[in-house]
Amino acid sequence: MISKVIASQKISEVKELLNKYQKIVIVTHVSPDGDAIGSSLGLYHYLCELGHDVNVIVPNSFPEFLKWMPGSSEIFEYEKYPEFAQKLLNDAELIFCLDFNIPKRAYLMGPAIEAAKGKKVLVDHHPDPSDFCDVTISYPEISSTSELIFRLICRMGDFEVMSYDSATCIYTGMMTDTGAFTYNSNNAEIYYIIGELLKKGINKDQIYSNVYHNYSEDRYRLMGYTLQEKMKIYPEYHTSLIWLTNEEQMRYNVQKGDTEGFANLPLNIKDVFFSVFIREDNDFIKISFRSQGDFPSNKFAAQCYNGGGHLNASGGEFKGTMEEAIAIFEKGLVEFSDLLKNNKKKTK
Ligand code: 5GP
Ligand code: MN
Helix, strand or coil, rough: CCCCCHHHHHHHHHHHHHHHHCEEEEEECCCCHHHHHHHHHHHHHHHHHCEEEEEEECCCCCCHHCCCCCCCCCEECCCCHHHHHHHHHCCEEEEEEEEECHHHHHHHHHHHHHHHHCEEEEECCCCCCCCCCCCEEECCCCCCHHHHHHHHHHHHHCCCCCCCCHHHHHHHHHHHHCCCCCCCCCCCHHHHHHHHHCCCCCHHHHHHHHHHCCHHHHHHHHHHHHHCEEEEEHHCCCCEEEHHHHHHHCCHHHHHHCCHHHHHHHHHHCCCCCCEEEECCCCCCEEEEEECCCCCCCCCHHHHHCCCCCEEEEEECCCCCHHHHHHHHHHHHHHHHHHHHHHHCCCC
């Protein structure tokens, strides 16, 4: 048996909504990752089994290495079909908001979600959710939203209903949000849940391979270039910076998701505990933060770029030039100097 985690009251509220409503839309955050897609499709397959009319809408495109996931071809992109997506949102009786804590994280789709008349349920694990849903299921101590979807389905007494496809998607989200169970994954119940998912017949080795052995040659060439030419170490701060311009990304024919995981790479270096990746996107600069130990990367993200996220993995956006973004980062190093200098990689 696993512990309950989700409050019984919330389970009853979701059950009541599902008994009452047929038309459901599931939405996620912008640039959806493995957990956003995994939790959405895990829930999608389950709700389809129950006989609901379900659609998944994401704000914009998601990486190729997630497109093998069962149901992924059914996902609508708001950016590509805004009017159709808007109609689905308007018509929805019930909207599940997965893996984000504030409407702003759904980018252009945020206002449409807020304006939609259907009842809303949030299932998420980011700290400090805003009060934009009728039911808020938020547990930052749980390492993935996909795990929360597993818990939600089980608590509704429907483990038996969960299909192989649903289990496969849930496992994918749990795996990607923990770096294949290498961080945020010391809770024994994660492994109990994996056992339960294996009983559904999932092929966890194949899932790993589908996600992590599925990159383009261009990505690997770009990774080599980035580590060789574009990585700066700040030894006194135990920090590293990597940065990529639009031009460099174009040179390596970067596709969506090709730089996924780059922010984690410098953490493999002894004595680097904080890694910052600044990347030019189309009309803004995207910054990713990763830390080890106690350093609050999310506080750094919030203070320097008005961003946020988890203690060890967070992000933010910046409107301006690459030089300005780097200058803000370097100023941040000084401001967080005490914490950074005293941080350590944990040894146990
Ligand atoms: P990534 O670096 O993979 O894009 O994001 C890592 C984590 O940081 C995400 O799971 C999310 O929690 C958070 N995050 C990323 N970008 C932003 C942002 O612009 N604002 C906020 N508040 N959080 C972000
Ligand atoms: Mn997540």
